[in-house]
Amino acid sequence: MERLKLVLQYFQSNSESISNGICIILxxxxxxxxxxxDFNCPCLPEYNKLYSLGVxxxxxxxxxxxxxLVNRHTGIMMDEWMRPIGNRSKNPAVxxxxxxxxxxxxxxxxxVWILVTLLDGKIFICAFSAxxxxxxxxGLPNNTDLNVIKIMSKVACKEDVIFKNSSFRKAVSxxxxxxxxxxxxxxxxxxxxxxxxxxxxxxxxxxxxxxxQIRYWSNYLDVEQKLFxxxxxxxxxDFAQKCVVQFFEDMREDTVLHLPHPPFISHYQxxxxxxxxxxxxxxxxxxxxxxxxxxxxxxxxxxxVTRIGHRPRTCVTWEDHKGKTLYSDV
Amino acid sequence: MDKFRMMFQFLQSNQESFMNGIxxxxxxxxxxxxxxxxxxxPCMPEYNYTYGIGLLIVPPLWFFMLGFVLNNNVSVLAEExxxxxxxxxxxxxxxxxxxxxxxxxxxxxxxxxxSVTLMDGKSFLCAFSINLDIDRFxxxxxxxxxxxxxxxxxxxxxxxxxxxxxxEIRVAASRYIKCISQACGWIFLLMMTFTAxxxxxxxxxFTQAAFLKTKYxxxxxxxxxxxxxxxxxxxxxxxxxxxxxxxxxxISGEMRSLHHHRxxxxxxxxxxxxxxxxxxxxxxxxxxxxxDDMNKVLWNWHTSKPALALRxxxxxxENNGRLNGEANxxxxxxxxxxxxxxxxxxWAVYYSKV
Numbered sequence: 001m002e003r004l005k006l007v008l009q010y011f012q013s014n015s016e017s018i019s020n021g022i023c024i025i026l027x028x029x030x031x032x033x034x035x036x037x038d039f040n041c042p043c044l045p046e047y048n049k050l051y052s053l054g055v056x057x058x059x060x061x062x063x064x065x066x067x068x069l070v071n072r073h074t075g076i077m078m079d080e081w082m083r084p085i086g087n088r089s090k091n092p093a094v095x096x097x098x099x100x101x102x103x104x105x106x107x108x109x110x111x112v113w114i115l116v117t118l119l120d121g122k123i124f125i126c127a128f129s130a131x132x133x134x135x136x137x138x139g140l141p142n143n144t145d146l147n148v149i150k151i152m153s154k155v156a157c158k159e160d161v162i163f164k165n166s167s168f169r170k171a172v173s174x175x176x177x178x179x180x181x182x183x184x185x186x187x188x189x190x191x192x193x194x195x196x197x198x199x200x201x202x203x204x205x206x207x208x209x210x211x212x213q214i215r216y217w218s219n220y221l222d223v224e225q226k227l228f229x230x231x232x233x234x235x236x237x238d239f240a241q242k243c244v245v246q247f248f249e250d251m252r253e254d255t256v257l258h259l260p261h262p263p264f265i266s267h268y269q270x271x272x273x274x275x276x277x278x279x280x281x282x283x284x285x286x287x288x289x290x291x292x293x294x295x296x297x298x299x300x301x302x303x304x305v306t307r308i309g310h311r312p313r314t315c316v317t318w319e320d321h322k323g324k325t326l327y328s329d330v
Numbered sequence: 331m332d333k334f335r336m337m338f339q340f341l342q343s344n345q346e347s348f349m350n351g352i353x354x355x356x357x358x359x360x361x362x363x364x365x366x367x368x369x370x371x372p373c374m375p376e377y378n379y380t381y382g383i384g385l386l387i388v389p390p391l392w393f394f395m396l397g398f399v400l401n402n403n404v405s406v407l408a409e410e411x412x413x414x415x416x417x418x419x420x421x422x423x424x425x426x427x428x429x430x431x432x433x434x435x436x437x438x439x440x441x442x443x444x445s446v447t448l449m450d451g452k453s454f455l456c457a458f459s460i461n462l463d464i465d466r467f468x469x470x471x472x473x474x475x476x477x478x479x480x481x482x483x484x485x486x487x488x489x490x491x492x493x494x495x496x497x498e499i500r501v502a503a504s505r506y507i508k509c510i511s512q513a514c515g516w517i518f519l520l521m522m523t524f525t526a527x528x529x530x531x532x533x534x535x536f537t538q539a540a541f542l543k544t545k546y547x548x549x550x551x552x553x554x555x556x557x558x559x560x561x562x563x564x565x566x567x568x569x570x571x572x573x574x575x576x577x578x579x580x581i582s583g584e585m586r587s588l589h590h591h592r593x594x595x596x597x598x599x600x601x602x603x604x605x606x607x608x609x610x611x612x613x614x615x616x617x618x619x620x621x622d623d624m625n626k627v628l629w630n631w632h633t634s635k636p637a638l639a640l641r642x643x644x645x646x647x648e649n650n651g652r653l654n655g656e657a658n659x660x661x662x663x664x665x666x667x668x669x670x671x672x673x674x675x676x677w678a679v680y681y682s683k684v
Contacts, residue, residue: 037449038449038450038451040451040505040508040509040512041505041509042505042506042509043502043505044466044506047506047509051509051512051513054513054516055512055516058516058517058520059516061520062516062519062520062523065523065524065526065527066523068527068531069523069526069527069530069531074530074531075530075531075534078531078532078534078535079534079538082534082535082538083538145469146468157501157505159501160498160501161497161498232546232549233549236546236549236550236553237553237557239550239638240550240553240554240556240557241557243554243557243638244554244557244558244561245561247631247635248561248565248618248627286637286638289546289638290543293539293542293543293546294539294543
């Protein structure tokens with residue numbers, strides 16, 4: 001139980017590891033989908049290739065779109081790409097980094113599907129059994145009135161009667177499956193070599209320092225977006241609470257003498273209103289909230305928070321006899 | 331049990347992820363229902379098509395409506411739609427946003443049913459076996475010599491294993507129709523995913539600023555409703571408590587009640603616990619102490635919602651009010667727990683700032 005909580009916390013703490021987790025889940029879903037899918041070769045010369053290649057390539061496209069959809073970086077990248085410049089300069093390298101990260105993750109599940117189909121071999125058998133030369137194998141059934149192409153197309157269908165008591169079908173299946181697995185392993189080897197080369201050679205081309213900056217600011221955008229959403233939620237809650245209480249008190253004005261708050265009312269208000277007023281940050285009208293949200297999009301603030309730390313306070317100042325400015329706390 | 335509770339807490343913490351959780355559960359329920367359901371084609375020319383296509387379309391409609399029923403936001407949407415304008419403007423984009431998000435979530439379980447049905451192929455086989463062209467599968471002269479009605483009756487029996495004798499035709503035909511069914515299923519999935527991709531990934535290109543606004547205010551409407559319910563509950567509790575207290579006090583005599591009220595509105599520092607609790611209950615009444623007042627509050631909440639503008643002076647001036655209240659309010663305000671029926675008056679507020 002504790003371990004599960006720790007694992008969940010670890011994944012949630014870092015947005016990148018959440019994306020990786022989702023990516024892996026999608027790859028597992030891809031494998032599960034393949035095993036639960038009932039592959040049903042039509043065993044007809046006109047439709048074999050179409051069906052097989054369709055099953056090999058359409059699910060990867062679907063999985064790719066799904067991968068792009070569930071990835072958080074997609075939204076962040078689109079926001080950063082489309083936003084107006086405002087007070088904050090745009091760095092195209094950040095958008096490129098987010099795009100490549102998103103693509104890499106989204107491409108994993110489709111590749112897993114394609115590799116699993118190749119290594120399993122059913123699809124290749126269905127698609128290419130008609131192209132095999134039957135002379136390579138003995139035992140071609142010749143007691144039916146079907147032509148050779150039609151017979152070869154039926155190789156993928158185990159339970160077809162023309163192949164009873166014949167090892168011809170099994171031989172052709174093995175042959176085509178061999179090819180399929182060879183292609184699968186070659187693609188896997190190629191991809192891994194490509195990945196390794198990419199990792200090894202990249203530092204020669206990219207400045208590591210600028211890469212660190214880009215990675216930092218990509219992560220920053222993600223965190224900022226999350227915090228903005230959270231702040232909006234908290235703000236809405238406080239806004240709603242105040243609005244409701246104010247509504248009740250407005251009703252009271254019509255029937256009850258409205259004196260400046262007698263002690264039992266102000267005792268109640270004083271405790272929770274101080275904290276609430278602070279959390280509203282002075283935004284107390286609908287127009288202000290609309291303006292705030294509008295401004296968040298059209299003119300994001302500059303990345304400078306020194307003012308919060310050294311906020312000026314209202315106070316009285318005067319000079320002493322030496323000319324030095326003195327401040328008083330109010 | 332503990333794991334289950336943790337998952338439940340995690341999902342509930344966020345309203346949106348709770349709805350996503352319900353969505354996922356319904357999708358799984360949909361897939362499970364399909365596998366548990368025993369598909370039995372009638373194998374008669376008149377009913378095959380109706381049964382096959384009906385099973386493809388009616389359960390998704392049912393799941394779609396169930397999605398609406400289970401979604402809490404539907405009642406929020408309906409309330410926001412029907413409320414009178416009053417002091418608060420109505421924004422149609424909020425209604426559209428809420429409707430879109432409810433619809434998107436409700437569409438997942440039907441989509442799962444349709445794709446599972448198409449991938450399985452049985453419903454297509456049942457519906458379209460009559461329209462098959464047997465010549466495609468081989469040279470079957472005995473079928474060509476049959477009359478039309480007999481041929482249709484024979485073809486209609488293809489989905490039923492135990493009613494159809496010619497195994498090769500049945501197997502070949504099943505394969506063929508199942509192929510087409512699966513192709514339709516994959517294309518359906520591709521279209522749905524592509525549409526979702528367009529909506530989610532391309533939308534930020536167009537209406538991002540307005541989208542942030544509508545998202546905030548839709549969420550606000552939901553939260554405000556919850557806050558109102560909570561405040562009403564607390565008010566009702568205090569109302570009931572004080573009502574019963576006063577009833578008992580009235581029974582036990584006028585003198586005691588007079589004594590109690592005079593004591594409770596002086597600012598005594600050495601009050602005992604009872605007085606503190608009574609004062610906090612009085613606080614929670616927020617000044618509403620009569621049935622008509624409460625009815626008016628509830629009625630006005632529907633017919634004339636307040637404007638979305640919080641009064642600043644309430645937050646800045648509360649310190650001032652407290653000082654004033656201690657000076658004035660105790661004397662003129664309340665006696666014996668009754669408030670005078672005085673109309674709204676102007677009063678002079680003097681500020682003593684420290």
